[in-house]
Amino acid sequence: MARAAGNIEIGVSTPTVADLKKHLALATDQWQANFCVVPLAHPRYWRDHRRPRAEQFTRSDLVLDSNAWCRLVVGKLSPWIRLDSADEALRKQSEAAFKQEVAWAAHLNVPAVMLPPVGSDAVNYAHCVNQALLSAPHIQFWVRVPITHPPQSTAEAAGGDEDGSSGTGAWASWNRLRCLCEHAPNLGVSLELGADLPDDEAELERWLGEPSTLGLPGSPLGIFREPLRAVVTPAVAYLTNKRGYPTLSRRHQAALARLLQHKPRLLVSGRADAHSEGLGAHVQYLRYLVSQRLAPSQQERPQPRAAAGESLRYEAPYYDFLQAPLQPLQDNLESQTYETFEKAGGGRGRQGALRGGDPVKYERYERAVYLYLCQRHQPGGEPAVVMVVGAGRGPLVAATLRASAASGRRVRAFAVEKNPNAVVTLRGRCATEAGWDAVTVVPGDMREWEAPRAPVLADLLVSELLGSWGDNELSPECLDGAQAPPQAGHEARAQRYLKPGGASIPTDYTSYVAPLSSSRLWNEATPSQGTRDDLAHFETQYVVKVHRMGVAPAPLALAPTHDPRPSGAIDNSRVAQLSFDVPLGGELHGFIGYFHSTLWDDGSEAVHISTEPSTESVGMFSWFPLFIPLRTPVLVPEGGRVEAAFWRNASRHRVWYEWALTEPQPSPIHNPNGRSYHIGL
Numbered sequence: 001m002a003r004a005a006g007n008i009e010i011g012v013s014t015p016t017v018a019d020l021k022k023h024l025a026l027a028t029d030q031w032q033a034n035f036c037v038v039p040l041a042h043p044r045y046w047r048d049h050r051r052p053r054a055e056q057f058t059r060s061d062l063v064l065d066s067n068a069w070c071r072l073v074v075g076k077l078s079p080w081i082r083l084d085s086a087d088e089a090l091r092k093q094s095e096a097a098f099k100q101e102v103a104w105a106a107h108l109n110v111p112a113v114m115l116p117p118v119g120s121d122a123v124n125y126a127h128c129v130n131q132a133l134l135s136a137p138h139i140q141f142w143v144r145v146p147i148t149h150p151p152q153s154t155a156e157a158a159g160g161d162e163d164g165s166s167g168t169g170a171w172a173s174w175n176r177l178r179c180l181c182e183h184a185p186n187l188g189v190s191l192e193l194g195a196d197l198p199d200d201e202a203e204l205e206r207w208l209g210e211p212s213t214l215g216l217p218g219s220p221l222g223i224f225r226e227p228l229r230a231v232v233t234p235a236v237a238y239l240t241n242k243r244g245y246p247t248l249s250r251r252h253q254a255a256l257a258r259l260l261q262h263k264p265r266l267l268v269s270g271r272a273d274a275h276s277e278g279l280g281a282h283v284q285y286l287r288y289l290v291s292q293r294l295a296p297s298q299q300e301r302p303q304p305r306a307a308a309g310e311s312l313r314y315e316a317p318y319y320d321f322l323q324a325p326l327q328p329l330q331d332n333l334e335s336q337t338y339e340t341f342e343k344a345g346g347g348r349g350r351q352g353a354l355r356g357g358d359p360v361k362y363e364r365y366e367r368a369v370y371l372y373l374c375q376r377h378q379p380g381g382e383p384a385v386v387m388v389v390g391a392g393r394g395p396l397v398a399a400t401l402r403a404s405a406a407s408g409r410r411v412r413a414f415a416v417e418k419n420p421n422a423v424v425t426l427r428g429r430c431a432t433e434a435g436w437d438a439v440t441v442v443p444g445d446m447r448e449w450e451a452p453r454a455p456v457l458a459d460l461l462v463s464e465l466l467g468s469w470g471d472n473e474l475s476p477e478c479l480d481g482a483q484a485p486p487q488a489g490h491e492a493r494a495q496r497y498l499k500p501g502g503a504s505i506p507t508d509y510t511s512y513v514a515p516l517s518s519s520r521l522w523n524e525a526t527p528s529q530g531t532r533d534d535l536a537h538f539e540t541q542y543v544v545k546v547h548r549m550g551v552a553p554a555p556l557a558l559a560p561t562h563d564p565r566p567s568g569a570i571d572n573s574r575v576a577q578l579s580f581d582v583p584l585g586g587e588l589h590g591f592i593g594y595f596h597s598t599l600w601d602d603g604s605e606a607v608h609i610s611t612e613p614s615t616e617s618v619g620m621f622s623w624f625p626l627f628i629p630l631r632t633p634v635l636v637p638e639g640g641r642v643e644a645a646f647w648r649n650a651s652r653h654r655v656w657y658e659w660a661l662t663e664p665q666p667s668p669i670h671n672p673n674g675r676s677y678h679i680g681l
């Protein structure tokens with residue numbers, strides 16, 4: 001048997017299988033398929049309740065060993081089953097057959113069962129499937145969904161409900177089913193790309209909000225929690241090229257390429273005599289497409305030693321993978337985490353890495369400091385006092401020194417850092433690196449450091465205390481206070497040692513938020529099957545590289561630009577109410593948070609860093625967005641509106657966010673009083 005192409009398994013589905021053992025040998029050895037979809041019951045075993053048949057309804061389980069059943073076979077339900085038929089006798093017969101075939105699949109321990117398409121009002125279908133999901137939790141159930149309409153000519157396409165729907169209706173029917181089945185993690189979709197694809201690209205988008213990834217190790221077909229489990233290309237949807245081999249149209253290839261990003265299983269369905277080489281030519285062709293489409297970009301290449309946390313830099317292994325945000329104020333970051341901050345793409349060595357880093361972030365900081373120095377200081381003049389607050393292992397200090405050399409302006413630098421382990425690195429660099437004799441290392445918390453007053457106050461404060469949502473690593477709490485003396489209830493802040501009229505890089509930062517449809521992320525936040533009442537998981541925010549957003553209108557500013565040099569009373573709590581138009585509609589699973597920051601703007605040139613999609617700093621991999629889940633997904637109608645409120649709250653010892661949906665229906669306020677999640681001060 002062939003290896004899965006680019007970790008994507010390719011299977012074949014034929015309407016009938018006379019001799020299973022021979023069929024598997026043919027499919028896996030000659031056609032090079034990874035698995036087969038096989039009818040669970042004999043196709044001629046029509047369960048006529050008036051004339052019950054005496055013979056067995058299917059082949060013996062002894063035709064294969066248990067290893068082959070659970071590795072190579074996906075069971076398919078009988079196509080005649082009509083669970084919502086108006087004919088009561090047929091409905092009852094269908095229910096009995098459904099139960100019998102599911103029980104048989106559980107007995108065989110096949111990894112998945114293919115269900116017929118679901119109709120728009122298939123309530124009894126949902127009832128039977130729900131029972132199956134609960135009775136056989138170890139089996140995946142894949143509902144066939146034709147993206148347009150079922151293929152006409154294959155015998156197997158006769159399966160499904162009499163009113164099996166298509167297009168928008170298919171998605172609505174699927175969505176209804178999964179809601180009725182309470183989003184069971186073992187219920188998924190097998191999306192069928194028929195000969196005709198939908199005219200409206202948005203139809204495909206809808207399914208791209210239903211991503212899938214490879215399964216967990218243990219079973220070759222894996223244990224999957226995401227709705228899009230397989231993409232089916234019926235043999236009749238293929239064209240024939242000049243050499244007589246099957247090929248897909250450009251539109252099909254483009255659609256497949258987009259779906260492939262989520263690494264679903266691929267399936268060719270059709271008769272075994274669809275081509276002189278059976279379905280082998282189709283499998284080979286799909287294998288070729290996969291190899292063409294899945295070459296990872298430099299940024300996506302996995303970095304095996306990447307540390308856990310907000311700053312995981314290399315993206316592919318982290319797509320749709322939820323992580324707890326870093327808390328660099330409360331915790332001391334580890335060496336490995338700093339290394340991932342600093343690591344450059346393009347394979348720089350360790351020395352280079354310490355000077356380089358995120359190719360965008362550090363370059364932009366350097367540019368910002370350079371513009372500041374050119375604008376505010378003279379060549380050969382007094383050294384500019386630059387305080388890098390939260391210096392880590394020193395990449396922003398190094399950027400400052402480079403900007404100084406490039407601009408011809410001298411600097412006197414202070415590196416303030418509260419993590420004693422990073423201080424060791426900073427001191428080491430002062431002792432060994434050229435130019436670092438201009439650097440004074442200040443170990444300690446910037447909120448408490450008694451900076452020497454005259455003559456050394458800072459001309460410029462440089463900080464990178466930004467989180468995925470801008471202020472969620474507590475940059476305001478660390479920097480606020482400006483020139484004002486400490487106030488009652490607030491400790492001293494870093495900006496006490498900024499000269500009157502001094503500058504700050506960044507000059508501002510703004511949080512953004514947008515509605516998100518991603519059942520994948522929502523499922524990821526679900527603690528585990530059967531324990532969905534675990535509230536805390538849905539009242540927590542997660543850092544995540546979102547692989548694919550489904551319905552997501554343009555983000556809006558969450559709050560007015562936050563200037564880290566406020567005047568007047570320090571109050572970092574705030575509330576924002578937002579409204580979004582949702583043209584396409586879909587299921588809302590939560591929100592996605594971004595930030596935009598201006599590092600410096602000298603009037604002629606502005607330097608930004610941003611994760612907000614419309615201004616995104618392409619190639620900057622220091623931040624992934626923030627997933628803010630809803631406890632219960634909500635259906636937003638086409639042309640509908642989402643309204644939500646967000647609060648940032650601060651007390652003496654902690655900061656926390658609360659959020660609530662108000663339209664299309666109110667949700668409870670999530671995380672009241674920070675009961676599930678907070679950020680420590």
Ligand SMILES: C[S@@+](CC[C@H](N)C(=O)[O-])C[C@H]1O[C@@H](n2cnc3c(N)ncnc32)[C@H](O)[C@@H]1O
Pocket residue numbers: 328329332333341342389390391392393394395396416417418419422444445446447464465466478
């Ligand atoms: C996100 S890291 C950035 C490190 C480095 N500047 C860079 O860009 O790679 C933030 C750093 O700020 C430090 N930090 C956070 N809050 C601080 C505080 N109140 N006083 C001093 N250092 C602080 C953390 O220990 C951490 O090293």
